[in-house]
Amino acid sequence: MSRAFVKETDESFEILPDRPVSPHPNLVTPQGLALIEVSLARLREQRAQAQKANDRAVRARIDRDLRYWSSRQSTAQVVHSATDLAGVHFGCTVTIARDGRCESYRIVGEDEADPNQGTLSYVSPLAQALMGKQVGDAVRAGRTEAEILEITPVR
Numbered sequence: 001m002s003r004a005f006v007k008e009t010d011e012s013f014e015i016l017p018d019r020p021v022s023p024h025p026n027l028v029t030p031q032g033l034a035l036i037e038v039s040l041a042r043l044r045e046q047r048a049q050a051q052k053a054n055d056r057a058v059r060a061r062i063d064r065d066l067r068y069w070s071s072r073q074s075t076a077q078v079v080h081s082a083t084d085l086a087g088v089h090f091g092c093t094v095t096i097a098r099d100g101r102c103e104s105y106r107i108v109g110e111d112e113a114d115p116n117q118g119t120l121s122y123v124s125p126l127a128q129a130l131m132g133k134q135v136g137d138a139v140r141a142g143r144t145e146a147e148i149l150e151i152t153p154v155r
Contacts, residue, residue: 016060019068024123026075028109029091029154035112036073043069072111081154088130090122091154096130096139098146106154107131 028036043066050059081091088094088107095104105120107130113121120127129139130148138145 016064019064021068021071022110022123024110025077026072026109026111027079027090027122028076029112030078030080032109032112033073033076033078036069036076039069040066040073076109083153085151085153087132087134088148088151089132093118093152093154094130094148095150095152096141096146097149098141098144102149104150 043062047059047062047066050062079090082089085092090107093104093106095102097103105115105118105126107122107127108119110121110123113119113124122128122131126139126141126146129141130146133139133148135148135151138147140146
């Protein structure tokens with residue numbers, strides 16, 4: 001094969017497309033902001049190591065993640081949990097009963113959310129259904145209903 005049509009260097013790793021950023025306000029808990037800052041520090045350290053090793057593919061991935069987390073840090077709106085338990089709100093933990101079992105979720109920012117770890121994004125359908133509701137209220141949760149059993153502020 002002729003080398004006339006082959007690049008001498010592989011530049012496909014120099015710039016990766018940006019990670020998509022949510023159109024929703026970037027609400028975060030104080031812990032969420034701390035997680036963003038830890039991620040940025042870790043990525044900066046990894047970038048320095050990749051640069052020292054001249055690993056362009058790794059550096060491209062890290063640069064993309066740095067752009068994402070820098071954007072998330074600059075747009076972060078820290079929301080401190082209210083002590084008012086009149087209703088479900090950002091930052092509180094809500095315990096619900098559905099399908100014969102109890103589940104507890106803390107309502108947090110999008111980047112903090114991990115339902116398997118008990119955190120739920122404030123823009124998720126379940127969190128949206130719960131917002132403003134009180135203990136004893138029932139909300140639609142998927143194909144079933146969920147009853148709010150308890151609302152707990154952050155301690």
